[in-house]
Amino acid sequence: MNHFITAATFSYPHEITILKHLLVKAGLSFYFENETMATVVPLYSHALGGIKLKVHPNDLSTVKDILEQLNTNTHLKIV
Template sequence: MNPFITAAVFTYPHEITVIKHLLQEAEITHYFENEMMTGIAPMYSHAFGGIQLKVHPNDLDTVKNILDQFLSNDNLKIV
């Protein structure tokens, strides 16, 4: 079995809200490492290594496409 790999790193919990929904909608198995710790102590996000989006290596290309589409959409910007 292949271990999950990091597809992206985020700083704050609010940044992953829409992305989490998009990944669930695409039925991609994923998890966010350090999500709870960063939610408890957001100022230590960099010390924890940020919130890391972990996905299966077979899904990496699909996840990259989802992230690229999300970030290039002018109507959906994380503030």
């Protein structure tokens, strides 16, 4: 996981719930950095730089496509 890169950053845990499901469904390798801390102490999210979606570089284009589809083709927008 040392070679994983940041694909997107979010402020609050509720923003990643549906995205997490879509990434698992696509079979991608990923993790959310700072997710637990932002859940326990929500105001720390900004101090830590947000919740960072970390993905393998080979999966970056697929993740970007998923993020774009989620933002354009649905009523569930990522803020």
